[in-house]
Amino acid sequence: MSDKKLVKIDRTDRRILEELQHHGELTNQQLSERVGLSPSPCSRRVRALEDAGIILRRVTVLDHKQLGLSLTAIILIGMDRHTPERFGAFESRVATYPEVQECYLITGQDADYMLKVVVPDMDHYHAFLLNKITRIQGVSGVHSSFVLRRVIDSTALPLGYL
Missing domain, CATH: 1.10.10.10 (Winged helix-like DNA-binding domain superfamily/Winged helix DNA-binding domain)
Incomplete structure (x- = not known):
């Protein structure tokens, strides 16, 4: 807590x-x-x-397709061991990859992490997966899904609960 x-x-x-x-x-x-x-x-x-830490930062939202970043992938990643060291090393490594927009430690799936990755195309995704993700020590499984259409794409939090 x-x-x-x-x-x-x-x-x-x-x-x-x-x-x-x-x-x-x-x-x-x-x-x-x-x-x-x-x-x-x-x-x-x-x-x-x-x-107070409520406003963390201000950013400019870019149009990914206009910049040639047409492929968004959701990647579920399983780890071989559930230790703080293994998780810490994984998180430190993926934090250095500009392709990774979001990374979550999750539960309720056959995976430990969920990543949102943006790349130009399938060739770049394949290279990202083989040269970066699968080379991280401890990664034991990868399942990729690809976004066909962004139905809701918002960074706004629902403030009506406050």
Whole structure:
């Protein structure tokens, strides 16, 4: 269980977070107008949300297909041993691969990890799999699935629960 305290979020904070999740490019002036605050209090609230670790970072979302990254694969990976050292080594290694967009330690499957990988095509995927993933010590099984269509592709969290 995490020792981190949950931060109390009020309606204004939630509105700020909703706007930033969908429009991270907003200036403080634009954000303050959208949430009904003057710029100084808005800026202080954003800084407090950053300091509390709620806003982790701001990124620009790119169109993968426009950049020639047409193949998205979901890879389930089994490990030969379930030790902290084995898992730590695997996680450190995949963190260095730019093709890996997401990596989860999972349960409920015949796998230990689930990766989301983006590459240009099947040839690149094949090279990634053979030259990187299967070379990681401890990888005992790999099952690949390929995304046909992105039905929902969102980074926004459901803030209605707050």
